[in-house]
Amino acid sequence: xRFDPQDAQTLFKIMQWRRDVRHFDTxxxxxxxxxxxxxxxxxxxxxxxxxPWRVIRVQSPDLRAKVRDEFERCxxxxxxxYALTERSDYLKLKLQGLDQAPEQFCIFTATDPAEGRRLxxxxxxxTLRQSTAMALHGLWLIARARNIGMGMVSILxxxxxxxxxxxxxxxxxxxxxxxxxxxxTDDTPLLHRTGWQENTQARWEER
Amino acid sequence: xRFDPQDAQTLFKIMQWRRDVRHFDTxxxxxxxxxxxxxxxxxxxxxxxxxPWRVIRVQSPDLRAKVRDEFERCxxxxxxxYALTERSDYLKLKLQGLDQAPEQFCIFTATDPAEGRRLxxxxxxxTLRQSTAMALHGLWLIARARNIGMGMVSILxxxxxxxxxxxxxxxxxxxxxxxxxxxxTDDTPLLHRTGWQENTQARWEER
Numbered sequence: 001x002r003f004d005p006q007d008a009q010t011l012f013k014i015m016q017w018r019r020d021v022r023h024f025d026t027x028x029x030x031x032x033x034x035x036x037x038x039x040x041x042x043x044x045x046x047x048x049x050x051x052p053w054r055v056i057r058v059q060s061p062d063l064r065a066k067v068r069d070e071f072e073r074c075x076x077x078x079x080x081x082y083a084l085t086e087r088s089d090y091l092k093l094k095l096q097g098l099d100q101a102p103e104q105f106c107i108f109t110a111t112d113p114a115e116g117r118r119l120x121x122x123x124x125x126x127t128l129r130q131s132t133a134m135a136l137h138g139l140w141l142i143a144r145a146r147n148i149g150m151g152m153v154s155i156l157x158x159x160x161x162x163x164x165x166x167x168x169x170x171x172x173x174x175x176x177x178x179x180x181x182x183x184x185t186d187d188t189p190l191l192h193r194t195g196w197q198e199n200t201q202a203r204w205e206e207r
Numbered sequence: 208x209r210f211d212p213q214d215a216q217t218l219f220k221i222m223q224w225r226r227d228v229r230h231f232d233t234x235x236x237x238x239x240x241x242x243x244x245x246x247x248x249x250x251x252x253x254x255x256x257x258x259p260w261r262v263i264r265v266q267s268p269d270l271r272a273k274v275r276d277e278f279e280r281c282x283x284x285x286x287x288x289y290a291l292t293e294r295s296d297y298l299k300l301k302l303q304g305l306d307q308a309p310e311q312f313c314i315f316t317a318t319d320p321a322e323g324r325r326l327x328x329x330x331x332x333x334t335l336r337q338s339t340a341m342a343l344h345g346l347w348l349i350a351r352a353r354n355i356g357m358g359m360v361s362i363l364x365x366x367x368x369x370x371x372x373x374x375x376x377x378x379x380x381x382x383x384x385x386x387x388x389x390x391x392t393d394d395t396p397l398l399h400r401t402g403w404q405e406n407t408q409a410r411w412e413e414r
Binding site: 010013044053058077093115119130131137138152189 | 413
């Protein structure tokens with residue numbers, strides 16, 4: 001199988017227009033959209049082919065409200081950790097779309113799955129979490145290619161989220177995702193646009 | 208910016224044909240290839256736009272030999288951890304292409320970069336490592352779209368790799384990568400083909 005330069009260009013364009021979306025339209029995603037998003041997990045790399053991601057599609061208003069409360073708590077704590085001027089900048093940022101996003105997924109990582117037979121993770125258990133992160137990146141790109149926005153919410157206490165979802169002890173919280181059609185598209189990160197953090201060059205050295 | 212169904216199909220095909228490559232041709236990559244691979248880091252998502260990845264392009268035969276020795280040590284330990292029949296299966300697997308891969312990158316994650324101003328990582332420092340993992344996944348896809356193979360080597364002790372590269376104390380080892388033109392292409396993971404671990408369905412529940 002050989003790809004041509006046009007295929008690589010398409011991939012670049014999808015990557016360049018992928019954003020962490022926090023402004024959602026409330027229009028529900030279609031069943032076909034959902035099936036396509038699920039494919040991201042089937043196509044993701046994983047250490048020893050262990051496929052350690054565990055996905056909960058969160059529809060219960062009660063569970064959503066608990067996550068929202070937990071975000072508010074952690075976000076207030078985070079704001080307080082900044083000195084006055086920076087705090088005011090921080091509080092102006094919109095960091096999630098929990099109220100509007102029609103689809104929400106809670107993602108966990110199994111910390112010792114039977115699959116993969118421990119291959120490749122003995123000295124680096126971190127590879128299981130890396131596998132989940134790669135699956136989430138694939139999901140982000142597939143969503144973008146389908147003109148769906150995704151936002152990743154990390155201003156949450158992992159232990160509390162695990163307790164909200166009463167998940168098995170061997171599951172570790174990885175991310176809470178908001179998905180839906182975006183209100184606008186942009187090729188530049190919002191944190192760059194708002195002046196919080198501009199893009200910096202990758203640090204690369206040769207030895 | 209709107210993508211059409213054809214663009215999404217191209218992305219699916221790249222993801223479906225992305226493999227962890229361990230059989231490399233020794234032909235060097237071109238400078239243009241390298242420039243394209245570097246773009247993966249510029250286009251990757253990161254928590255608070257912190258861009259925590261740190262890349263060393265490893266060309267020194269001495270450094271390469273030290274990594275190779277470290278792999279051998281960890282791989283022997285791993286083999287010993289399996290009971291007899293499984294050990295023999297394990298030892299038949301080719302798990303890296305360190306001797307042939309013309310390009311090798313050692314990837315680290317900065318554990319508290321100034322960039323991003325701590326946004327999004329206060330309760331989840333793991334988001335920095337997730338950012339690096341996502342950048343590596345983007346690199347994998349870009350490489351595949353350019354018909355370049357990439358293999359990720361994790362059978363290494365992170366502390367020893369950090370010491371081999373004498374890296375700053377705030378850098379944490381994330382992965383060692385082999386890159387080059389592959390000897391063959393395949394749409395099915397090698398560990399699946401060899402019977403070590405077949406693909407399993409993503410675990411997905413609704414609540």
